[in-house]
Amino acid sequence: MVKLKSNDDKEFEVEEAAVIQSEMIKNMIEDGCATSVIPLPNIDSKTLIKVIEYLNKHINMGKAAETGEEDDLKEFDEQFVNMGWEELFDVIMAANYLNIHELMELCCQSAADRLKNKSVRAVREMLKITNDLTEEEEQEIINDAPWAFEGPEIDDTVN
Amino acid sequence: MEYGLIFLLINNQKLEIPQIILKSHPLQSKIVPKLTYNSNSCKTSSNTSVDKKVEEKSFATAEVATLMAPQIPSNESLPKLPQELITAILVRLPVKSLLQFKSVSKEWFALISSSVNGLIFYRIWFNSLVLWNPSTGKYKQLPDLMPTQMVTTGYCFNYGFGYDEVHNDYKIVALFREIRKHCVGAKIYSLKSDSWRILDDAQGEMLYDGSGKLVNGKLHWVTIVDGGWSIMSIDMVDEKCRKVEQPCYGVDQFSLTLGSVGK
Numbered sequence: 001m002v003k004l005k006s007n008d009d010k011e012f013e014v015e016e017a018a019v020i021q022s023e024m025i026k027n028m029i030e031d032g033c034a035t036s037v038i039p040l041p042n043i044d045s046k047t048l049i050k051v052i053e054y055l056n057k058h059i060n061m062g063k064a065a066e067t068g069e070e071d072d073l074k075e076f077d078e079q080f081v082n083m084g085w086e087e088l089f090d091v092i093m094a095a096n097y098l099n100i101h102e103l104m105e106l107c108c109q110s111a112a113d114r115l116k117n118k119s120v121r122a123v124r125e126m127l128k129i130t131n132d133l134t135e136e137e138e139q140e141i142i143n144d145a146p147w148a149f150e151g152p153e154i155d156d157t158v159n
Numbered sequence: 160m161e162y163g164l165i166f167l168l169i170n171n172q173k174l175e176i177p178q179i180i181l182k183s184h185p186l187q188s189k190i191v192p193k194l195t196y197n198s199n200s201c202k203t204s205s206n207t208s209v210d211k212k213v214e215e216k217s218f219a220t221a222e223v224a225t226l227m228a229p230q231i232p233s234n235e236s237l238p239k240l241p242q243e244l245i246t247a248i249l250v251r252l253p254v255k256s257l258l259q260f261k262s263v264s265k266e267w268f269a270l271i272s273s274s275v276n277g278l279i280f281y282r283i284w285f286n287s288l289v290l291w292n293p294s295t296g297k298y299k300q301l302p303d304l305m306p307t308q309m310v311t312t313g314y315c316f317n318y319g320f321g322y323d324e325v326h327n328d329y330k331i332v333a334l335f336r337e338i339r340k341h342c343v344g345a346k347i348y349s350l351k352s353d354s355w356r357i358l359d360d361a362q363g364e365m366l367y368d369g370s371g372k373l374v375n376g377k378l379h380w381v382t383i384v385d386g387g388w389s390i391m392s393i394d395m396v397d398e399k400c401r402k403v404e405q406p407c408y409g410v411d412q413f414s415l416t417l418g419s420v421g422k
Binding site for chain 1: 237238240241244247248249251252253254255256258259260261262263264265266267268
């Protein structure tokens with residue numbers, strides 16, 4: 001078992017087989033730097049719980065393929081990314097920090113799927129981005145490719 | 160130079176290459192990309208003992224982190240994603256969405272079409288390199304920088320994309336470091352020769368900042384040499400490395416983030 005400590009001082013025990021899906025921790029263990037508790041100063045306990053949940057579920061990826069549990073895993077992934085933007089960003093940053101490729105892929109793809117076909121207004125609202133372009137600058141961008149700003153698929157709803 | 164090349168890093172062939180057509184835009188000269196304080200694009204090494212010195216230093220001096228980068232106000236309510244992570248999301252979007260999202264904010268405009276000399280630069284953290292010319296839709300996979308086996312077993316990379324006006328050649332500088340090792344290797348790719356050459360000058364320095372910033376035909380990086388911060392430039396024409404003299408900042412301890420503003 002490997003012990004991980006979140007930045008709010010909570011400790012979690014994770015099986016080594018699960019935790020080495022993180023390239024960073026795998027390297028630490030191989031280097032013998034992971035003898036006691038591994039502190040993760042960039043990750044809070046709420047995010048770490050999500051990450052560990054993912055790691056535990058994905059621990060036997062190879063086995064799943066053999067036993068036909070692949071669908072199960074796919075369903076888990078779909079459920080897993082069903083979270084708010086804030087939480088998703090936290091998990092992306094944690095996955096990037098811990099270097100867990102599959103989790104990065106999953107979360108970045110989910111973020112992209114949510115943004116796809118959204119209107120600019122909806123994107124700003126969803127991600128709480130302040131528009132700091134002037135009206136003229138914005139118009140210039142639109143004039144560059146007006147077709148991109150039109151179409152029945154463009155979705156102005158916020159979710 | 161109306162059309163440029165896009166430099167993409169993709170992890171596998173499946174990843175959609177955005178079929179985006181962008182030309183050099185009058186706005187670009189006004190855009191100042193916001194640089195977030197970013198400890199390193201080399202994620203896996205930030206918690207290891209060898210890098211401890213760097214980590215401590217950067218934490219201690221975080222308040223004066225952006226001496227050189229103009230700031231654009233950011234939102235407080237969502238966690239601020241570093242630019243490379245926003246890019247990792249954006250590259251998964253279809254072209255039409257990307258063209259629209261250039262008008263989300265200045266930062267997104269800069270990320271989607273950040274360009275120098277009409278060139279567009281995309282970077283995410285995977286290891287397959289592709290050059291792409293949006294005006295013809297042709298793209299080209301670069302020769303391997305190093306054997307794939309080595310890439311996947313613990314190297315971290317920093318890239319810079321530049322243009323050699325004298326030889327009319329596109330060049331890519333790759334700086335790489337074995338995780339937990341200080342020693343840096345450097346190679347430069349030339350589109351004309353379609354090959355990588357070892358850059359002897361750039362070896363041995365410890366790199367800090369993410370991607371190279373192209374100003375006046377030279378790529379610039381913040382480096383840490385012997386525990387001190389400095390700025391290194393690589394000339395795209397003669398491919399030589401030089402140290403850039405820095406102003407006196409009036410503080411003993413500082414960290415640097417590089418930014419660049421149009422031409």
